[in-house]
Amino acid sequence: MLDISILYNRYKFLGNEFLTWLWFMIDTDKKYILSLQKDMLSFEINNRIVLENSLDNIIENITIKGDDAGLEEAKLSLQKGGVVTECNFSLKAAEYEWKFNIKGESLNISSLKTPETAKIEKKEDVDGIVLEKYYLYEKIITLVESLYDHFIQIRITNKWDKEAVPMIKNWIQS
Amino acid sequence: MGLLSSSVSITRYKVNGEISGNLISTITEGLQKYSITDIDHEPVEKTSGWTSFENPYMPNFEKTSCIIGTYFVFSLRIDKKNIPAKIIKKFYITEMTKKLAESEREHLSRNEKKTIKDNIINFLSLRIPAAPNIYDILWNYENHSLWFFSNQKAANEELETLFSKSFKLKLIRLFPYTMADLSKQLRDKDRDRLTTISPTKFMD
Numbered sequence: 001m002l003d004i005s006i007l008y009n010r011y012k013f014l015g016n017e018f019l020t021w022l023w024f025m026i027d028t029d030k031k032y033i034l035s036l037q038k039d040m041l042s043f044e045i046n047n048r049i050v051l052e053n054s055l056d057n058i059i060e061n062i063t064i065k066g067d068d069a070g071l072e073e074a075k076l077s078l079q080k081g082g083v084v085t086e087c088n089f090s091l092k093a094a095e096y097e098w099k100f101n102i103k104g105e106s107l108n109i110s111s112l113k114t115p116e117t118a119k120i121e122k123k124e125d126v127d128g129i130v131l132e133k134y135y136l137y138e139k140i141i142t143l144v145e146s147l148y149d150h151f152i153q154i155r156i157t158n159k160w161d162k163e164a165v166p167m168i169k170n171w172i173q174s
Numbered sequence: 175m176g177l178l179s180s181s182v183s184i185t186r187y188k189v190n191g192e193i194s195g196n197l198i199s200t201i202t203e204g205l206q207k208y209s210i211t212d213i214d215h216e217p218v219e220k221t222s223g224w225t226s227f228e229n230p231y232m233p234n235f236e237k238t239s240c241i242i243g244t245y246f247v248f249s250l251r252i253d254k255k256n257i258p259a260k261i262i263k264k265f266y267i268t269e270m271t272k273k274l275a276e277s278e279r280e281h282l283s284r285n286e287k288k289t290i291k292d293n294i295i296n297f298l299s300l301r302i303p304a305a306p307n308i309y310d311i312l313w314n315y316e317n318h319s320l321w322f323f324s325n326q327k328a329a330n331e332e333l334e335t336l337f338s339k340s341f342k343l344k345l346i347r348l349f350p351y352t353m354a355d356l357s358k359q360l361r362d363k364d365r366d367r368l369t370t371i372s373p374t375k376f377m378d
Contacts, residue, residue, distance in 0.1 A: 004347070011351035013373040018350070020376065081377045106349045108325045110183035120178075126228060127242045133177060134245065134312065137184065137321070145353070152354045156367045160374070168376055 008105075015104035016052070018151050019084035023049075024168050025147075036146050037139070039093040046090040046099055049074050053082035061085075078172045091140065100140055107148065112140060177227070177247070177310040177323050185330055187320040188356060189313070190344040197315065201246055204340035206235045210251045214303045217296040218255075221304070222332050224340070225251040230308045246313040250322075250333050253304035257295065265294045309333070320345065 023045060025033055033043045048065040051074055062077045074084075084104065088111070091098045096115035103110065114136035117129050154164050176182070193200045210223030210233060225233040226240070227247045240248045269290050273282060282290075310323040311333070322333055334345050346352055354360070354368055 004352075007351040008349055011349075011354075014350035014354065014371075017374055079377060081375065083376070103325075104350075106185075106325070107353060108183065108185055108349075110325055112182050112184065113180060123228075130177065130242045130247060130312075134243070137182070141184070141186065141321075148353055149357050149359050152357055153359050153364075156354075156360070156364050156371060165374060165376070172376055 012105040013083075014152075014155070015107050016083040016085050017104075017155070018107070018148055019087050019102060019104045020078070021151055021155075021164070021168065022147060023084055023087070024171050028167070028171060032150075033147070036143060037093065040091060040143075041094070042090070042092040043143075044090050045071065046088040048086070048088035048101070049084060050086035051077040051082040052085045053077055053080055055081060075172065091143070093139070098136070098140055102144065107144070109140065109144065112137065114140075176308065177312060179323075182323055183325040185322045185325055186348040187322065187345040188348060188352070189315070189318045189320050190346055191342070193315075193341065193343070198241065201341065202235050202240065205240060205248055208336055208340045209233045209235060210253065212304075213253055213255070213299075215300065217299045219257075219295070219299055220252070220254045222250065222252040222336060224336070225249045225308065227310060231306070244314070244316065246311075246315060248311055248313075250309045250311060250329065250336065252307045252309075252329065252332060254307070255299055255302045255304045257298045257302055261298065262291070262294060265298070266291055269294060 026043065026045060030043065034040050047067050047069065048063070049071065050064075051062045053060045053062070060082075062073065062082065064071065064074050078084075086101065086103050088099065088101045091100075098112070098114055100112040101110045102108070114133065117132045117136070118125070120126055120129055154160050205224045208223050210221065210225050213221045223233075224235075225231075225248070226235065226238045227242075227249050228238055230249050230251060233251075235248075240246050270282060270287070273286070273290065274280070307329070309326075309329050311320060312323075313320045320337075322330060324330065330347065334347070337343065337345050346356070348356075351368075355365060360368075
């Protein structure tokens with residue numbers, strides 16, 4: 001096995017392609033995403049998306065943020081050959097909402113905000129609240145892992161070049 | 175950033191290997207052996223070690239349990255003395271001027287300058303308390319998974335080193351390649367293809 005930092009850098013592109021594919025899936029096959037968790041009502045791009053476009057060895061980063069920001073400019077960046085490198089998502093289940101960020105190169109989760117838990121009033125409350133938080137974090141982690149598993153199964157087969165990429169290209173141009 | 179914060183960052187790991195012998199006592203011993211020690215009155219700039227999740231400033235793994243539900247919950251603490259560069263410069267120039275006057279010379283050798291600087295840092299290290307940084311850890315032993323509540327590179331590297339020393343187990347950080355390689359959905363043939371794939375151009 002190659003050195004871990006070499007593998008990290010060599011395969012950064014997979015994480016960025018995953019985020020680009022995920023946006024495509026949100027736009028075209030949300031039914032599949034919602035089928036991954038019984039109680040999930042919605043899964044959307046939230047208030048931040050970062051894209052990277054490298055043309056003629058010059059790297060251009062575009063950040064679109066704000067609650068009312070449209071994704072038209074982000075789509076324009078894809079049309080110029082960009083990929084998504086970071087994205088903030090929102091997941092709703094029952095009356096609860098989760099918000100979180102995924103960075104393509106590491107697939108690390110950051111700025112994860114879960115529905116509120118009860119407040120710790122006495123020492124005995126800690127264990128219960130830790131377990132509640134665990135469940136709330138696990139929901140997001142399980143979803144991201146399921147989505148990535150699905151992506152990677154397509155990505156490393158002929159299905160990627162023959163079916164997925166042409167569909168993504170059409171979606172980018174639409 | 176703590177497990178109970180309103181906004182968290184999580185780095186995910188797979189834990190490679192098994193603990194032989196009694197699980198709880200082996201982990202508790204590892205935590206105890208490499209728990210953080212105070213450096214406030216020591217001429218040391220930085221230290222790291224395990225600390226208790228519930229009482230991170232006074233760790234005692236013999237008295238405090240590190241188990242919540244079926245998970246091991248504890249923290250990594252990195253203590254660092256942040257001595258402002260301007261304070262070092264002030265003491266350094268004062269000391270150098272004094273030394274030059276005493277020796278009636280115009281210059282000091284490189285070694286002399288280094289010794290003065292090291293002495294000043296040691297002197298200030300004894301007077302400045304270390305700032306603690308606490309990073310929570312949730313280890314699901316049965317699932318071989320560990321969540322580290324920080325994405326900071328230096329903190330992650332510290333965790334990986336200390337974890338391996340303490341429990342003789344290897345942490346595999348989950349990122350695009352390792353997640354793909356460890357995916358249960360892939361067959362060996364698929365894993366081979368992983369080594370040959372290259373970036374996709376979505377637009378020509």
